[in-house]
Amino acid sequence: MRWSDFPKWGRYVADWAAEYHAGLRARPVRAQTKPGEIAAQLGAEAPEEGHPVEEVIADFERIVLPGITHWQHPRFFAYFPSNAAPASVLAEFFTTVMAPQCMLWQTSPAATEMETRVMDWLRHALGLPAPFHGVIQASASEATLAAVLTMREKALDWQGNAQGLSGQPRLRVYASEEVHTSIDRAIWIAGIGAENLVRIPTQGPLRGMDPAALDAAIKADLAAGHLPAGVIACTGGTGTGACDDISAVCDVAAAHGLYTHVDAAWAGSAMLCEEFRGLWEGVEKADSVVLNPHKWMGTQFDLSAHFVRAPEDLTRTLAIQPEYLKTHGADGIINYSEWSVPLGRRFRALKLWFLFRTYGLEGLRGRLRNHVQWSEELCERLRAAPGFEIVTEPVLSLFTFRYAPEGASDPDALNQRLVEAINDDGRIYLTQTRAEGQLVIRFQAGQFDCTREDVMMAHDVITEIATTLQES
Numbered sequence: 001m002r003w004s005d006f007p008k009w010g011r012y013v014a015d016w017a018a019e020y021h022a023g024l025r026a027r028p029v030r031a032q033t034k035p036g037e038i039a040a041q042l043g044a045e046a047p048e049e050g051h052p053v054e055e056v057i058a059d060f061e062r063i064v065l066p067g068i069t070h071w072q073h074p075r076f077f078a079y080f081p082s083n084a085a086p087a088s089v090l091a092e093f094f095t096t097v098m099a100p101q102c103m104l105w106q107t108s109p110a111a112t113e114m115e116t117r118v119m120d121w122l123r124h125a126l127g128l129p130a131p132f133h134g135v136i137q138a139s140a141s142e143a144t145l146a147a148v149l150t151m152r153e154k155a156l157d158w159q160g161n162a163q164g165l166s167g168q169p170r171l172r173v174y175a176s177e178e179v180h181t182s183i184d185r186a187i188w189i190a191g192i193g194a195e196n197l198v199r200i201p202t203q204g205p206l207r208g209m210d211p212a213a214l215d216a217a218i219k220a221d222l223a224a225g226h227l228p229a230g231v232i233a234c235t236g237g238t239g240t241g242a243c244d245d246i247s248a249v250c251d252v253a254a255a256h257g258l259y260t261h262v263d264a265a266w267a268g269s270a271m272l273c274e275e276f277r278g279l280w281e282g283v284e285k286a287d288s289v290v291l292n293p294h295k296w297m298g299t300q301f302d303l304s305a306h307f308v309r310a311p312e313d314l315t316r317t318l319a320i321q322p323e324y325l326k327t328h329g330a331d332g333i334i335n336y337s338e339w340s341v342p343l344g345r346r347f348r349a350l351k352l353w354f355l356f357r358t359y360g361l362e363g364l365r366g367r368l369r370n371h372v373q374w375s376e377e378l379c380e381r382l383r384a385a386p387g388f389e390i391v392t393e394p395v396l397s398l399f400t401f402r403y404a405p406e407g408a409s410d411p412d413a414l415n416q417r418l419v420e421a422i423n424d425d426g427r428i429y430l431t432q433t434r435a436e437g438q439l440v441i442r443f444q445a446g447q448f449d450c451t452r453e454d455v456m457m458a459h460d461v462i463t464e465i466a467t468t469l470q471e472s
């Protein structure tokens, strides 16, 4: 295939994309294939000779498509959303055609300068104050790793990269049980060790960490000769949307001189709406905040927004050439590869720019508000449905419920069967988690094109399938 063939196939994909989206509601949300079924059709060896593009595309549709779980399906209510608004897909098409590698300012000045600009737009739109500087990371996991490395280096007076951790006191990092597993992995990779991730008990309806317990844990570690390095708080934990009291947690951390990182990977997008910002009140006191516009806001995977109060701490930790520290900001040039773990960088800012410009902040806010409102409405309908109970109340558009009709002997097994039956049915897609020691079913709404009817259909599907289970 040559570039001269590209217009034909590029148009084919454009038409295919529109048809795919128009027909999504007719497809099962979760792939209905068995393990190995796709692999068996792909052939054991790479072909020696090239094949016509027609044939490859036909095989894509025949073999690959049935094995896709449709994350852009309007009735995708599992995990968290992973949106891909059409305007951002268009931007990604431009990006992928030019395919620039944007590690340094000079390797594509537009990428760097647009990144600075759109991240500042985003910062302002989220209500984060000016001391914060934004950088686009590939994932929240990478942003959290960068934050953990920064807290480690600060605590070690910048000697960790040079000397390693042997001979150092035990570094300690604090978080609740509700944080995402990416925090555990950042702790492992940073060499801090899982034993030194101290779990602080949670309290209250939002399952936030108890600030007094945090303070006591830090003091006990200091008394034991350990080296407290930082706190990782969450706004909108993955399981049930738990939210720490960011203000109180930051106050405790500040009293001990600790670095604070806030993981708002999912919930952060909702902060475009002022009325939701109470969930992360005090965030302006944090040192580092991450949210994923690739989840709820609408840019496709991957685009993670990382805001730091002191970029010089991040670059001091991650920049391979410390002389950049001296020029940072002074000559108007930023090399964003100095702000992240990988060296190479895609041109991700373009899709955020397209998203903001085509929908406007109001267009994005309207969607977020609808998702929250419809999810609350569904929650009330399920609360009223016979045999159903709400286990955790809505945090934005996320709540958990379970089906526990009177006399059910093993509700955990019953709910596991229910979620599997719902996903085999295919009209909606849900996942389970554990809350309050029970197996519960999660619901979140957040797909870009989802309507109120899509959300209400979840009520019908869930109650209908629950009834069939009860009879069996």
Ligand SMILES: *Cc1c(COP(=O)(O)O)cnc(C)c1O
Pocket (backbone or CB within 6 Å): 080, 138, 139, 140, 141, 142, 180, 182, 234, 236, 237, 238, 263, 264, 265, 266, 292, 304
């Ligand atoms: C999804 C999620 C993550 C991980 O995000 P990635 O961008 O996939 O690394 C981390 N924390 C929370 C709270 C999440 O919801």
